[in-house]
Amino acid sequence: MGYPFATRVQSITSSAVRDLLSIIQSGDVISFAGGLPDEGLFPVQELELAYQKAFRSGGKGLQYGPTEGDGELRLLIQERMHAKGISVAHENILITTGSQQAIDLLAKVFLSTGDAVLVENPSYLAALQAFNMYEANIIPVQSDDDGMIPEELEEKIITHRPKFIYAVPTFSNPQGKVWSKERREAVVNLAEKYHVLIVEDDPYSELRFTDEQPMPLAVIDRFGERVIYTSTFSKTVAPGIRIGWLSGPKEIVRMIALAKQSSDLHSSAIDQRALCYFLQDFSMQQHLHKLRREYKERLDVMQDYLKGSSPNLFHWVEPKGGMFLWVSINKAIDTAELLKVAVDEGVAFVPGVSFFAGNSKTNTLRLNYTHSSPEIISTGMSRLMTALDKLLASSVRDQ
Amino acid sequence: MGYPFATRVQSITSSAVRDLLSIIQSGDVISFAGGLPDEGLFPVQELELAYQKAFRSGGKGLQYGPTEGDGELRLLIQERMHAKGISVAHENILITTGSQQAIDLLAKVFLSTGDAVLVENPSYLAALQAFNMYEANIIPVQSDDDGMIPEELEEKIITHRPKFIYAVPTFSNPQGKVWSKERREAVVNLAEKYHVLIVEDDPYSELRFTDEQPMPLAVIDRFGERVIYTSTFSKTVAPGIRIGWLSGPKEIVRMIALAKQSSDLHSSAIDQRALCYFLQDFSMQQHLHKLRREYKERLDVMQDYLKGSSPNLFHWVEPKGGMFLWVSINKAIDTAELLKVAVDEGVAFVPGVSFFAGNSKTNTLRLNYTHSSPEIISTGMSRLMTALDKLLASSVRDQ
Numbered sequence: 001m002g003y004p005f006a007t008r009v010q011s012i013t014s015s016a017v018r019d020l021l022s023i024i025q026s027g028d029v030i031s032f033a034g035g036l037p038d039e040g041l042f043p044v045q046e047l048e049l050a051y052q053k054a055f056r057s058g059g060k061g062l063q064y065g066p067t068e069g070d071g072e073l074r075l076l077i078q079e080r081m082h083a084k085g086i087s088v089a090h091e092n093i094l095i096t097t098g099s100q101q102a103i104d105l106l107a108k109v110f111l112s113t114g115d116a117v118l119v120e121n122p123s124y125l126a127a128l129q130a131f132n133m134y135e136a137n138i139i140p141v142q143s144d145d146d147g148m149i150p151e152e153l154e155e156k157i158i159t160h161r162p163k164f165i166y167a168v169p170t171f172s173n174p175q176g177k178v179w180s181k182e183r184r185e186a187v188v189n190l191a192e193k194y195h196v197l198i199v200e201d202d203p204y205s206e207l208r209f210t211d212e213q214p215m216p217l218a219v220i221d222r223f224g225e226r227v228i229y230t231s232t233f234s235k236t237v238a239p240g241i242r243i244g245w246l247s248g249p250k251e252i253v254r255m256i257a258l259a260k261q262s263s264d265l266h267s268s269a270i271d272q273r274a275l276c277y278f279l280q281d282f283s284m285q286q287h288l289h290k291l292r293r294e295y296k297e298r299l300d301v302m303q304d305y306l307k308g309s310s311p312n313l314f315h316w317v318e319p320k321g322g323m324f325l326w327v328s329i330n331k332a333i334d335t336a337e338l339l340k341v342a343v344d345e346g347v348a349f350v351p352g353v354s355f356f357a358g359n360s361k362t363n364t365l366r367l368n369y370t371h372s373s374p375e376i377i378s379t380g381m382s383r384l385m386t387a388l389d390k391l392l393a394s395s396v397r398d399q
Numbered sequence: 400m401g402y403p404f405a406t407r408v409q410s411i412t413s414s415a416v417r418d419l420l421s422i423i424q425s426g427d428v429i430s431f432a433g434g435l436p437d438e439g440l441f442p443v444q445e446l447e448l449a450y451q452k453a454f455r456s457g458g459k460g461l462q463y464g465p466t467e468g469d470g471e472l473r474l475l476i477q478e479r480m481h482a483k484g485i486s487v488a489h490e491n492i493l494i495t496t497g498s499q500q501a502i503d504l505l506a507k508v509f510l511s512t513g514d515a516v517l518v519e520n521p522s523y524l525a526a527l528q529a530f531n532m533y534e535a536n537i538i539p540v541q542s543d544d545d546g547m548i549p550e551e552l553e554e555k556i557i558t559h560r561p562k563f564i565y566a567v568p569t570f571s572n573p574q575g576k577v578w579s580k581e582r583r584e585a586v587v588n589l590a591e592k593y594h595v596l597i598v599e600d601d602p603y604s605e606l607r608f609t610d611e612q613p614m615p616l617a618v619i620d621r622f623g624e625r626v627i628y629t630s631t632f633s634k635t636v637a638p639g640i641r642i643g644w645l646s647g648p649k650e651i652v653r654m655i656a657l658a659k660q661s662s663d664l665h666s667s668a669i670d671q672r673a674l675c676y677f678l679q680d681f682s683m684q685q686h687l688h689k690l691r692r693e694y695k696e697r698l699d700v701m702q703d704y705l706k707g708s709s710p711n712l713f714h715w716v717e718p719k720g721g722m723f724l725w726v727s728i729n730k731a732i733d734t735a736e737l738l739k740v741a742v743d744e745g746v747a748f749v750p751g752v753s754f755f756a757g758n759s760k761t762n763t764l765r766l767n768y769t770h771s772s773p774e775i776i777s778t779g780m781s782r783l784m785t786a787l788d789k790l791l792a793s794s795v796r797d798q
Contacts, residue, residue: 003596003651004562006511006533012657039462047461048454055447062446062637063438097496097663104662108532112405113512129661133507134405163403197402238461240668252402258411262528263503264496268667269639 008135030380033348035173035323036371041294042238043278043287050278054270061273067261068253069095069245070272076279077245084205085219086229088247094256097267099203099244102230104130105263106164106199106246109255111136116160120148122355122364124173124201127166140357141165145317147179150186157194164197164228170214171204171322174355174366178214178320188220188227195226202231203244206288207370208321209296218247225249233275235323236288241271292321298369298377299325305381325367326352333391335365342387347380407534429779432747434572434722435770440693441637442677442686449677453669460672466660467652468494468644469671475678476644483604484618485628487646493655496666498602498643501629503529504662505563505598505645508654510535515559519547521754521763523572523600526565535562539756544716546578549585556593563596563627569613570603570721573754573765577613577719587619587626594625601630602643605687606769607720608695617646624648632674634722635687640670691720697768697776698724704780724766725751732790734764741786746779 054061061070068074071090078090096102103126111117111134119128121140131138139160141153147169156162165187169179179187191198200217221227232244246256260266302325306314315328329335335351342348352364369377453460460469467473470489477489495501502525510516510533518527520539530537538559540552546568555561564586568578578586590597599616620626631643645655659665701724705713714727728734734750741747751763768776 003648003654004509005654006507006509006514006562008511009508009654009658012654034463036463039459042461044454044461048451051450051454052447055443055450060438062441062443062639064433064435064633064638097666100661101663108405109408110403110405112407115405126661126664133658133661163405234463238669239463240461242663242665242667249402255402255404255408255411259408259532262499262525262532263662264500264641265525266641267496268641268670270637271667271670 008133012132029343029346029348030372030376030383031348032367032369032372032380033350034371035368037235037239037323038294038371038373040373041291043282046282047238047241047274047278050281051270051274053277053281054273057273061270063269065266065269065272067257067266069093069267070269070276072276073272076276081229081247084213084216086216086247088218088224088229089250092250092253093245093247094253094260095267095272096230096244096246096260097264098234098239098242099201099230099232099246100126100130101267102244102246103127103199103201104133105256105259106228107131107134107136108259108263109252110163110197116162118153118156118160118162118165119357120167120172121357121359122174122352123166123357124168125355127201128357131166138357140359142359143175145177147177147183148187150183150190153187154190157190157196162196164199165191166199166201167217168201168203169217170202171207171319173204173322174324174350174352175317175326176319176322176324177317177326181215184215184217184220188217191221191226198227200227200229202229203235204322205231206236207291207295207323209292209299210320212320228252236284236291237275237278241268241275243267243271243275295323295370298372298374301374301377302367302369302381305385309385323368323370325369327365327367328361329363329365329388331363331392333395334362336362338365338387338391341391342384345383345387345390347383347387349384407532411531428742428745428747429771429775429782430747431766431768431771431779432749433770434767436634436638436722437693437770437772439772440690442681445681446637446640446673446677449680450669450673452676452680453672456672460669462668464665464668464671466656466665468492468666469668469675471675472671473644475675480628480646483612483615485615485646487617487623487628488649491649491652492644492646493652493659494666494671495629495643495645495659496641496663497633497638498600498629498631498645499525499529500666501643501645502526502565502598502600503532504655504658505627506530506533506535507658507662508651509562509596515561517552517555517559517561517564518756519566519571520756520758521573521751522565522756523567524754526600527756530565537756539758541758542574544576546576546582547586549582549589552586553589556589556595561595563598564590565598565600566616567600567603568616569601570606570718572603572721573723573749573751574716574725575718575721575723576716576725580614583614583616583619587616590620590625597626599626599628601628602634603721604630605635606690606694606722608691608698609719611719627651635683635690636674636677640667640674642666642670642674694722694769697771697773700773700776701766701768701780704784708784722767722769724768726764726766727760728762728764728787730762730791732794733761735761737764737786737790740790741783744782744786744789746782746786748783
């Protein structure tokens with residue numbers, strides 16, 4: 001039966017890659033494909049105590065709450081943002097169901113059909129999907145290892161007059177890279193010059209492996225008029241509680257609140273209450289320290305396999321934080337083909353092509369190193385190397 | 400500063416009524432305005448135990464989960480729906496952040512700009528807001544005390560070719576009424592005849608005050624092809640946990656899942672896990688029995704004030720369940736004016752005009768009887784009667 005769906009969803013199809021990846025989730029395949037933190041590192045006991053406290057403090061979190069979110073949680077987030085150098089009033093912070101909802105609501109209030117959005121290329125897949133849902137015109141801007149290329153950005157701002165620029169400047173997904181200070185300043189300057197908004201998606205910055213703290217675009221935006229910032233507790237506390245937030249100019253946050261009201265009234269109030277107690281009673285600093293140490297160790301195990309292979313077979317920029325290792329293979333190979341062989345060997349990843357909005361590089365892949373233990377990463381990487389050897393051998397035979 | 404918002408939100412403004420109601424929330428005003436259940440009746444201890452169990456069972460609810468929702472919760476909801484006579488596969492049930500999100504996602508996948516939606520008049524305000532967000536053409540269909548009027552519905556289906564009909568047939572918001580069996584059948588028959596979908600919004604049916612169980616439209620829809628059903632635990636367990644669901648034809652639920660993925664990935668996984676334990680370990684039947692008894696008592700207190708006033712001053716249909724009493728005043732009076740006087744007297748309600756999509760009846764108001772205790776309802780109704788007397792006296796003077 002054909003139902004009369006809206007034009008916005010008529011072009012949505014499940015991709016071949018997604019179908020393959022969903023099949024392997026049930027099997028004996030080691031997956032470097034997802035973007036999952038390790039549930040073994042979740043602060044389960046601390047959260048249990050925080051929820052207990054939320055219930056024993058009168059169960060306020062069980063009633064309908066304000067669309068903008070729990071007042072106390074907004075204050076706690078404000079404190080955390082101040083510590084990063086972002087000065088924002090707590091009224092200009094709005095709680096969302098993960099930062100994915102922040103992206104969706106921004107798209108909802110800004111994008112009419114055909115409106116342009118500039119994105120890095122490659123970029124975060126689910127943001128592209130959210131923009132597509134509002135029938136946006138997604139324009140890729142090329143990046144190098146230092147970030148978006150300002151000359152191309154300026155040209156595309158002039159040509160396309162975008163509603164906003166979407167960027168993940170710190171430990172990006174999929175590339176795990178950090179924009180340089182110069183690039184950050186250049187991009188914010190262009191946004192000011194042309195009165196364009198920037199959506200700074202910052203889910204990973206607290207998972208840093210060095211002492212270097214990249215300056216958020218929201219700090220460079222001196223007047224607080226151009227950058228909308230979004231982040232989440234999904235990578236640092238636990239994704240299942242689905243708590244993210246956004247902050248930005250008052251007028252925009254007020255409009256987002258109206259949009260959120262008709263979207264879901266508000267995010268889980270009990271989860272917000274419990275997160276307040278969690279943040280008040282436990283040391284996030286100590287927890288983050290543990291996560292950084294563990295994830296860095298896993299990254300090192302993964303990189304050792306790349307380093308141990310034929311010289312120049314792989315190119316990658318060592319991530320200074322985040323969850324992903326982005327690898328280019330210096331051969332004429334299609335990583336979508338590699339994935340098929342890899343799954344047969346018992347390991348999975350996401351072919352890079354999934355993240356490009358144009359000009360795909362088919363020799364790239366994204367590896368997640370946060371979900372599996374070092375031992376499993378070791379086994380998985382060994383399988384991946386076998387798969388690559390097999391594919392290269394068979395392509396030699398085919399020639 | 401003017402930001403370049405999408406056309407869909409450019410017409411959104413906060414209404415004068417909403418502004419007034421938001422002001423009084425902080426004061427000493429008794430509010431019959433909201434649609435809130437009584438937090439004093441929330442099963443706080445039972446929920447605390449359910450969350451504890453969720454944490455002690457391995458904290459599975461802390462990781463990312465499936466967009467469609469927790470598998471076990473979908474099975475438990477399927478059971479509850481079967482008990483109401485609705486036969487649906489658990490794969491065709493999708494968990495949402497309250498039923499508000501179900502309405503939003505349905506609008507998202509079905510409504511392109513200008514698409515028609517038929518609604519009862521008056522209708523649930525936040526559904527109208529959700530449809531407006533997708534720039535729908537909202538067409539009101541007149542109702543009488545038995546429900547939507549089939550002749551007018553048929554005419555408007557033919558004229559407007561709507562994407563769907565939106566209805567709250569059981570203890571509706573704002574009118575608290577129940578559609579008759581004949582009307583339910585007539586509406587479903589028309590939907591089948593003209594291949595139109597029906598969105599049956601059913602948040603209140605478990606809060607019934609009599610043994611009569613109105614048959615859901617989803618039961619009358621024999622082939623399961625025309626009715627999308629949505630409900631929630633907000634009124635029966637607690638709204639703060641924000642768990643609702645929808646069910647419908649497989650093809651539609653799959654499309655909704657794709658839309659939800661880009662909207663927020665999934666609803667709180669820990670809340671879903673805990674709700675599973677709550678439903679398994681405690682008797683919802685007993686809890687519902689208590690809610691029904693309490694809320695019926697409050698309704699009676701409220702009605703006694705209407706019954707005790709001048710004969711024929713008020714018209715209302717006694718609600719057989721739900722949360723709202725809808726009152727028409729048999730005088731040439733504007734309840735928006737009455738609200739101003741009422742707030743001065745220390746009581747608030749929602750003027751009926753807020754719920755109409757056209758042909759507003761300005762002499763109507765909606766009273767909520769579930770949030771306040773019987774004693775407070777008594778005080779509030781006494782204040783309301785004083786306000787009405789004052790307004791009527793002043794309008795006699797003005798003549």
